[in-house]
Amino acid sequence: MMKRIENFWHSPALRKGWGKRSVIGIPYIFLILFFSLPFLIVFKLSISDTEGIRFKDLFDYIDGVAILRVRVSNYLFLMTDSLYVYTYWYSIKLAALNTVICLIVGYPFAYFMARAPATWRPTLLMLVTLPFWTSYLLRVYAWKGLLDDNGVINNFLIWAHVIDSPIKMMYTSFSMMVGLVYTYLPFMILPLYSTLVKMNLTLLEAASDLGARPLTTFWLITVPLSKAGIIAGSMLVFIPSLGEYVIPELLGGPETQMIGRTLWNEFFSNNDWTMASAVAVSMVVLILIPLAVFNKYQADSGAAKGT
Amino acid sequence: MRNRFGLTWLICGYAFLYLPILTLIVFSFNESKLASLWTHFSLKWYAAILDDTEIIDGFLVSVKIALMSASASVILGTLAAFVMVRYTRFRGRALFIAHINAPLVVPEVITGLSLLLFFVSCDQFFGRRGLLTIWIGHTSICTSYAAVVIQSRLVGMDKSLEEAAMDLGCKPFQVFYLVTLPLIAQSLVSAWLLTFTISLDDVVTSAFLSGPGTTTLPLVLFSRARLGLNPSVNVVATITVAVVGLGVLLGSLWLARQERRRAEEQAAAYRNPKPEPDVEAAIAA
Numbered sequence: 225m226m227k228r229i230e231n232f233w234h235s236p237a238l239r240k241g242w243g244k245r246s247v248i249g250i251p252y253i254f255l256i257l258f259f260s261l262p263f264l265i266v267f268k269l270s271i272s273d274t275e276g277i278r279f280k281d282l283f284d285y286i287d288g289v290a291i292l293r294v295r296v297s298n299y300l301f302l303m304t305d306s307l308y309v310y311t312y313w314y315s316i317k318l319a320a321l322n323t324v325i326c327l328i329v330g331y332p333f334a335y336f337m338a339r340a341p342a343t344w345r346p347t348l349l350m351l352v353t354l355p356f357w358t359s360y361l362l363r364v365y366a367w368k369g370l371l372d373d374n375g376v377i378n379n380f381l382i383w384a385h386v387i388d389s390p391i392k393m394m395y396t397s398f399s400m401m402v403g404l405v406y407t408y409l410p411f412m413i414l415p416l417y418s419t420l421v422k423m424n425l426t427l428l429e430a431a432s433d434l435g436a437r438p439l440t441t442f443w444l445i446t447v448p449l450s451k452a453g454i455i456a457g458s459m460l461v462f463i464p465s466l467g468e469y470v471i472p473e474l475l476g477g478p479e480t481q482m483i484g485r486t487l488w489n490e491f492f493s494n495n496d497w498t499m500a501s502a503v504a505v506s507m508v509v510l511i512l513i514p515l516a517v518f519n520k521y522q523a524d525s526g527a528a529k530g531t
Numbered sequence: 532m533r534n535r536f537g538l539t540w541l542i543c544g545y546a547f548l549y550l551p552i553l554t555l556i557v558f559s560f561n562e563s564k565l566a567s568l569w570t571h572f573s574l575k576w577y578a579a580i581l582d583d584t585e586i587i588d589g590f591l592v593s594v595k596i597a598l599m600s601a602s603a604s605v606i607l608g609t610l611a612a613f614v615m616v617r618y619t620r621f622r623g624r625a626l627f628i629a630h631i632n633a634p635l636v637v638p639e640v641i642t643g644l645s646l647l648l649f650f651v652s653c654d655q656f657f658g659r660r661g662l663l664t665i666w667i668g669h670t671s672i673c674t675s676y677a678a679v680v681i682q683s684r685l686v687g688m689d690k691s692l693e694e695a696a697m698d699l700g701c702k703p704f705q706v707f708y709l710v711t712l713p714l715i716a717q718s719l720v721s722a723w724l725l726t727f728t729i730s731l732d733d734v735v736t737s738a739f740l741s742g743p744g745t746t747t748l749p750l751v752l753f754s755r756a757r758l759g760l761n762p763s764v765n766v767v768a769t770i771t772v773a774v775v776g777l778g779v780l781l782g783s784l785w786l787a788r789q790e791r792r793r794a795e796e797q798a799a800a801y802r803n804p805k806p807e808p809d810v811e812a813a814i815a816a
Contacts, residue, residue: 243703244618244621247610247613247614247618248610248614248618248621248627250607250610251607251608251610251614251631251674251678252614252623252627252630254607254671254674255630255631255634255671255674256630258646258649258667258668258670258671259630259633259634259642259671260630261649262645262646262648262649263641263645265645265648265649265652266641266644266645266648269648329544329547332537332540333540333541333544336537336538336540336541337541339537340537340541348541350779350783351545351548352548354775354779355548355549355552356728357728357775357778357779358552358771358775359731359732359749359752359771360732361732361734361749361752361753361756362555362752362764362767362768362771363551363552365555365752365756365764365768366551366552366554366555367551368756368759368760369554369555369760369765370550370551370554372760374568376554379568406547406548406551409544409547409548410548463636464636464638466638467638467639467640467641468638469638469639469640469735470734470735470753473757474753474756474757484638484640487640487641487644488640491644497648500644501644501648504640504641504644504645507638507641508637508641511636511637511638515636
């Protein structure tokens with residue numbers, strides 16, 4: 225008997241199947257259980273009817289009639305309420321503006337990093353990634369001390385007699401924008417750097433040999449070749465800044481309502497779980513659009529390369 | 532001219548990245564309670580933090596959770612990375628990859644909210660919110676980061692080494708333990724460090740999943756930062772920067788030494804080329 229059990233466990237077919245299945249299964253089940261399933265619960269809650277504090281079942285079966293009860297009032301409210309519409313529009317606008325500013329600041333930065341002497345590059349790269357290792361909450365908080373009415377920048381400007389009274393910078397869209405750009409700039413720089421540093425420099429030489437001016441070469445060769453980095457960086461900046469909560473909460477004023485903050489307030493201040501769930505679902509939909517565009521681009525460029 | 536422009540841009544960029552951190556450090560040594568008005572040098576906020584039980588407790592909770600989350604997510608991430616690199620054909624692969632990538636892009640407010648609602652709806656299994664729920668939440672986010680880091684190492688790995696071990700009669704587990712693991716060890720360490728800092732840093736998910744008595748350090752700092760400027764936050768920041776700076780310094784020294792030793796070994800190997808007639812004879816035959 226023992227022998228047979230041993231043989232059973234050591235039969236190659238079973239061991240291979242069993243091993244492979246558990247390697248796939250363990251992370252799969254974990255993520256389904258603690259990532260997808262919770263999201264389905266959110267979706268269910270967002271369309272659930274409430275009776276007092278209890279949620280009614282979605283499906284009912286009474287006297288041979290199956291009833292599907294879907295509450296759409298939350299979504300209707302989201303789409304018609306002017307404050308919500310404004311919040312969505314405002315978030316998209318700020319995330320887009322953040323992406324553009326990061327690109328404008330980050331592209332030359334990554335470019336000069338990639339063209340720096342090869343011996344410098346590891347240090348330059350490390351200096352970009354180093355702030356990642358310190359808490360981002362603390363780095364956002366640091367701007368409070370800089371931009372405050374009593375902050376370092378205002379104090380310096382008054383001391384230098386540039387201004388007489390402090391400029392209001394804190395708790396405005398400006399301070400929030402500074403925080404967003406500051407936090408997301410490295411996410412733009414790193415993918416740009418990795419495409420720019422791999423670029424074949426002989427192409428630039430060829431262009432200049434053929435009489436192209438430096439700026440023309442830059443526009444016609446460098447920029448198109450770094451397209452993958454531009455798109456990856458823009459995604460890494462745009463998508464997370466859309467759902468940002470900490471930065472608007474710490475640096476933004478009361479008028480800077482971003483979706484993430486709205487969700488938080490619906491849940492923690494208003495205790496409206498179904499509304500918070502509806503906001504969450506609509507946020508996911510909002511994120512899926514740029515993500516689909518990104519995936520399509522990646523598939524296209526993969527197909528173009530013949531991979 | 533272009534070079535000077537480039538240098539200026541880089542210097543301004545780095546100044547932008549480091550100026551806030553620098554001011555945090557400077558003002559942690561400020562005597563005044565007004566965290567942005569310099570009076571004179573003092574260490575009193577450092578002394579104050581030693582008696583600050585809220586911060587000390589929060590720190591201990593955070594470290595405990597970060598240790599558990601980093602370890603769990605490196606284990607799960609290693610499995611996931613293997614699946615993505617090695618098992619190119621199985622039913623549900625596309626969905627599997629989506630599950631690895633999704634936590635990287637879904638905003639944390641959503642992850643936090645959905646996990647909280649999940650834990651509430653099956654509270655007989657998970658009990659009250661606390662260490663366990665935060666641990667699970669952080670692990671489900673960190674697994675994706677660990678998987679991505681380890682995956683990039685696995686893709687670049689020379690598969691023939693594993694095949695050689697298999698040909699020499701190693702069992703699959705032995706191959707993994709004796710060949711694969713040492714080869715990807717460095718990426719496991721960096722994945723662990725990355726997930727450790729992500730967990731140690733996390734505010735939003737923890738806010739949804741923490742219960743009474745499990746207030747993590749970022750939650751303490753966040754609630755203080757929300758109210759305004761607070762010297763204790765500066766002190767914590769300075770300590771973090773010092774620890775991270777020291778860690779990075781030691782880490783890069785260690786890496787440089789490893790690199791040098793490897794180069795020396797390689798040079799030594801090339802100096803005494805050993806003829807291997809057996810192999811050549813085997814190939815000839």
